[in-house]
Amino acid sequence: MTLDDNDALPPRDFWSLRNLMVSRKDTLPKRLAQVAIYAVANPDDVAFGTAASIAEKAEVQPSTLVRFAQAFGYQGFSDLQAVFQDRLRDRTSNYSERLSSLRSHVAGDSKSATLFSGFCKAAERSVGSLRERVQVEQIDEAAALLAKAETIYLIGQRRSFPVTSYMSYAFGKLGVKSILVGSAQGNDPETLSFATPRDAAIAISFTPYASATLTYARQINEAGTPLVVITDSPFSPLIPKLGVWFEVVEADFEGFRSLSASMALAMTLTVAVAEARRGA
């Protein structure tokens, strides 16, 4: 045997591979076609199973799976399986969305198109996961807590600063007294030293947690000021002793995390506080 009839590099994303399997199915030997049919119909099993278990379900020999992978240019079965696994992984899930959105735009595969589509998708998935995770009771609790406060302190730095600065703007428009901490001025510790248990604070921080945010949040919380926290893990050092916390996981693209979920939650809280005040 010289080489495979397929010298081209194998597809690295699931949908390209799927299309390739469909189109080449009729020219494939009997058993390999059998594998193609099974793989298209049961991608999840291919992702999780072992060569032996998949072979049994597809009614072929394990060696056939290896041949199948090699016929498509992969190094071996494991190499092919990785593509099926990536499909289910969070980071790259739902290639169909990416592909269709790419196709809907005229220019094909430019770097910009990928970036744009990637960030849009990250935003959409972040909001989707927010919907699943957040309980309405948490919002009610946080809104009630904040509505009682005389002053609301907003603590957020770096990536979280856009969120707190938006809240600061919105609270201002709604006539809710709030103080934004973490801007350029260096007198934040002093500002926070005025907080009392009759006030409240909102702290927002994600991995890697900005040390100043941590310090401020702890300090203020131990002084008895209740805290509403938005963070990305139940193990976050920001979890308050007194107050409510939200777990928000933002999808990322190329290492840049979305802000859409945090923003949507921030807007909800802001307006909910204003509503609660009006009702009281």
Added chain:
Amino acid sequence: MTLDDNDALPPRDFWSLRNLMVSRKDTLPKRLAQVAIYAVANPDDVAFGTAASIAEKAEVQPSTLVRFAQAFGYQGFSDLQAVFQDRLRDRTSNYSERLSSLRSHVAGDSKSATLFSGFCKAAERSVGSLRERVQVEQIDEAAALLAKAETIYLIGQRRSFPVTSYMSYAFGKLGVKSILVGSAQGNDPETLSFATPRDAAIAISFTPYASATLTYARQINEAGTPLVVITDSPFSPLIPKLGVWFEVVEADFEGFRSLSASMALAMTLTVAVAEARRGA
């Protein structure tokens, strides 16, 4: 050894296990707690990885993973891993769960639930409309324009300030020189007077346009500095003579407009500029 301290049957679904890991974390030995944190943060890696690969990423020994699984009552690591895999397996069951949980959200029909759902939907619709409107060529053009600039000035106020402040942060991380205009300091006109035609600026503003943003943008543009504009109408007074503009229409809920689309576009531009610079 008689038996594990945990005689109860181990959880068979992911979310029960996750809750258990969260609640038991503080009573767990150091390395096991380390595993719990990693597993909660990276459930996908646990689902697909091998004991060795996961152990490396979590910075523990493979044997620790086995001990961890046994501490929770599982027979071994593979037994525990199956729970993580089931989470990703047939997503049809996941979808039905999500739907029912959604219904319970809506069923409450409390004010908070309506707010929350409204802002999530606004975010999703905004991103959707962004996808349709923006042309990849515009992004390329804007990125090229910004990549050539010595300094990038960021102009945005009120509702747009969170967007420019995010760009300022991201540009900083990417090593792109930028100056944020519109913060608390009052010397913005001076700052902008240093801009030359070899620089560039990004201006963001929506109806009703903040007058300062308009003034700054016009001034700088007439002095020959090219401008990238994000605004909400082709008739916006911000449309530059020299430069590129994007039309971004944010959906609103109860008068509060989303920021998700602007944010996604801002992230795209930021990274595109950095990529363009790296390529040059």
Added chain:
DNA sequence: TCGATGTCGGAATATTCATTCCATAGAGGC
């Protein structure tokens, strides 16, 4: 009918994997 080419099944193999075991380090009680 006879090779030639390509396909397949199944055993053999080498690798990778989860698990177990043991020595050591550390924490806590007396």
Added chain:
DNA sequence: GCCTCTATGGAATGAATATTCCGACATCGA
């Protein structure tokens, strides 16, 4: 300060896995 029990790292082990290899069979053309 000594002893005990737990926690941990790391090597050893045996099982399971992907892959390779070879013989057998089928298909096709001459």
